[in-house]
Amino acid sequence: MHFVETKGILNGSGKEIGMNIYRGCSHGCIYCDSRSLCYQFTHPFEDIEVKINAPDLLDKALSSKRKKCMIGTGSMSDPYMHCEKDLRLTRKCLEIIHKHGFGVCIQTKSDMILDDIGLLEKINKDTKSVVQMTLTTYDDNLCRILEPNVCNTKRRIEVLEEMQRRGIPTIVWLSPVLPFINDTEENITSILNECVRVGVKGIICFGMGLTLRDGDREYYYAALDKHFPGLKEKYITKYGNSYEVPSPNHPHLMQLFNRICKENGIISTPEKCFEYMQEFPENKNQISIFDL
Numbered sequence: 177m178h179f180v181e182t183k184g185i186l187n188g189s190g191k192e193i194g195m196n197i198y199r200g201c202s203h204g205c206i207y208c209d210s211r212s213l214c215y216q217f218t219h220p221f222e223d224i225e226v227k228i229n230a231p232d233l234l235d236k237a238l239s240s241k242r243k244k245c246m247i248g249t250g251s252m253s254d255p256y257m258h259c260e261k262d263l264r265l266t267r268k269c270l271e272i273i274h275k276h277g278f279g280v281c282i283q284t285k286s287d288m289i290l291d292d293i294g295l296l297e298k299i300n301k302d303t304k305s306v307v308q309m310t311l312t313t314y315d316d317n318l319c320r321i322l323e324p325n326v327c328n329t330k331r332r333i334e335v336l337e338e339m340q341r342r343g344i345p346t347i348v349w350l351s352p353v354l355p356f357i358n359d360t361e362e363n364i365t366s367i368l369n370e371c372v373r374v375g376v377k378g379i380i381c382f383g384m385g386l387t388l389r390d391g392d393r394e395y396y397y398a399a400l401d402k403h404f405p406g407l408k409e410k411y412i413t414k415y416g417n418s419y420e421v422p423s424p425n426h427p428h429l430m431q432l433f434n435r436i437c438k439e440n441g442i443i444s445t446p447e448k449c450f451e452y453m454q455e456f457p458e459n460k461n462q463i464s465i466f467d468l
Contacts, residue, residue, distance in 0.1 A: 177224045177259055185233040186247075191454040194248040195234065197265045199225035202257045203285060204325040206399035207352050210252050212389035224259055231268040238276040245456045246304065247273055250283030258325075260288060270295050279304035281453045283349070287327045287335050297342045303460060306377075306453050307339050310349040313358040314366035321403050322354070329367070336374045345377040347449055350433070352386030355414075356407060359384055359423035361432060368436045378443030378452060384429040385422035393417070 185195045200221050201210060211221050219225060227233075238247075249255050255266040266282075270292055273280050280299055282289070289296075289307065296305040309332050313319050319328045339346050348371050353359045364384075371379055388396060400408040415421050423429065437444035443452060 177226060179226045179228045181229050182227045185230050186237050191245060193245055194251060196252045197227055197230045197255055197269060198253040198257060201253050202325055203254060203323060205323045207386055207396055209387060209392050211392045211395050213391035214389060224257060230265055231272055234269050235272045238272060238278060244278050246279040246281050246454055248281040254284050254286060255282060256284045256286035256288040267292055274299045277303060279456050281306040283308035285310050285323060285326045287331050290335060293342060296344055300344050304457050305344050306347060307344055308347045308349060309336055311367050314363050333370050333374060336376060340375045347453060348376050348379045350379050350381040353384040353423055354386055355421060355423045359425045364429050364432060372440045376442060378449040379437060380446050380449045381433055382446060383422060384426040387419055388421055
């Protein structure tokens, strides 16, 4: 872990404003796209870059922003990595978002988000909070291989359930689905049934498969050699150096996914999920004359 003073914290405009408080990750997920060379890391991925002045920058940025909107975080680096337990920068940024009357859309794999559930509940009462959770495999033993340094799927589902009890809407990322590893009907059905049970608002699925870039591919293949001997050669034969790596079961699994989502009123296209997450409730706390 190392500390930097950054010049800015928000990126994007209009409905799409995001921030990343940390850079790099300690979760150790074998498929992580953020390891890709295109993101131009100049330090080891596990040596977390901490934007130590992030709360001050966010406070100044939101103070001068006239139009309220949703602030997203977690797309590149999980805001609840192990260092957050001591640094609490995510917590401080949530407090600032609440103070200025903005909404928040936060993505994580960690149950550490429960430490801030009271604050997320307050933001949701005043404007809007959306919690996004990644679920890849229902099998806890497999989860420990794919995502070794963060809580397992069962615990993440408990987080989603607690968010539901607090009235905080949730979105699940069903991604990635790894060919010949977790691309089974049993796995996908088990995850989807739990999503139905805990009342998720939407599920983001870009297809049953994963993407591999330079940097990410090498790390993933090394993990295959370690945990799934012989599978790397099967990938190389079938996919070569392709960016898109679809599961052979893609058509059937997508049919299953679409059916279960439709039957249970779950938003099931990435476009609709992002539209929902980016929508800021302009008039949520506007007092009606009928309330007087």
